[in-house]
Amino acid sequence: MGKHLIISSTGFPGTNKTWRFVQESFKEPLGALAVFCGDKVIVSGMEVTTVSSVDMIANGFITYNGEIIPFLGGNLDSIVSIYETVDNVAYNVDTNSDGNLDVLPGYRTRYAQCGSGGNIGSFPFSDLSRLKTAKDLSAFTLPANLVIDANYVHTDNNFTLSLLNKLNGIETGAEVNVQADWNVANPTSDAFIKNKPTRLLNYLYKGVAILGDFPSALTETTYINFPDVGTSNYMVLGTIHSFRPYGDAAQDLLSWFTAGHEPTRFRLAAYEPFGGGQNIRFEYLIIPL
Template sequence: MGADKQLTINATGYPATNDTWRTVQGAMDDIFEAVAGLAGKQTILTGVRVVAPSVIYSGGYVAYDSEVLPFISGAYNEWVTIIEENTTAEYDNDSNNDGVNDVLPVIKNRYMRFGTGGIITFPFANLQRLKTILELSQFALPDNIINIKPNWNAAAGAANEILNKPINLLTVLARGRVYIGDVGGTGSYTISFPNVGTTEYMPVITFMSGSAGTAGSTHDLTYATHSYNTTSFVLQLRQMGNSVQDLYVNYFLIPRF
């Protein structure tokens, strides 16, 4: 009986009323509902296995909704059904005063078996077998799965493919740094890089000063790019003042939208 429901019996002559039996039944229902809830809606808890070499399945226990039900041994069928049987008895009571004691249900028995005809029927394939705690504790991923390193550039279908990658992330075709020094008014510079296989790209440019003393001079520059080739483009610089630069140009190439 659950710890939340306990009978206190201090002496003989205990008054076994309907409330007493409801307490006993309720305590057991709470426990089995918890087990069924943990297992899932349609699961095999124990048993229900083929008895080789026949097609007879052994008995066992299954969880269905909030119930734990016995599963009766029998020959395989693609359907299973829940049977509900009621046992009646004569009560010491005559509610309609016809001189005959009332006959009412006293025991309700529910179980599952192969076949149809019960109050609930569904495919046997719906029942999922639970792994035991021992089986779960012994589970380990194979080394060939544990040691797979995801690769952003892995081919589709490869074991190390990264799934659901954002499609709008920028791909960097090339990157580098070129030393310019002092622009001295205007200048045209060819920026070379390994072959990227396309001219449909956009250079992204940033300036970096080689020394703290010339850092402010980088603000005096404007630039444009042109003449895109698969291995180079041209950077056009113009100085707006007379300051002296110690200029580095950082660049990276991204596909043209």
């Protein structure tokens, strides 16, 4: 210890300084040891046994708030409480000259015990962890399949700054080759796609109707049939695709509209401003409204 009394002869003065010196000589190193061990650590004792179907815990010592304090055994409980008692004593002084010695705090005792009701604090028993002894630590053995290569080149020789920056740039929790899935709705899933567009064009059906010479007269209507789309409330986006040679396609110039929308068909009506036969097909999308 850093502090030690040198008592050369009888008559050494036992003053307040003496008692503070003695107390600090062990309080300071034990406090440092408590910090080294960590808070709420079982330093010794506190073995749990079962007596007549009752779980009991033995006396011991724990660390708490930078101190090593005794633990009083008894019935095991899920809560540990910290208690403090202060004993008053008559000091050899009479400050008010009333003929009576002054009674002041003299002895403070702090301890831990299972159960609730501590006047300093309490915490779950599960917060305690047992300190490993030097014997436990020395019993560590290397894994049997560990390969020690004497020719291994230390990373000081081959680990570059660019590699370090690359490692530091990897986000915590990053994964390799995660397969994204458009249909995954759980935002915590690795396959979830963020910021998906919401205004997407959905269609009920797309199709092609081969019409050939349509209309065969100045005006004509025909039904365009398709599988049941479950509604008649839709719009038709379409185009006339001409198959006539370039230069003769004017005959395929038509004005058209749709009518009579049903879940499985609609009517296509067309008007031809020029005479002659057509060779067309009608390509269309059915869009829900």
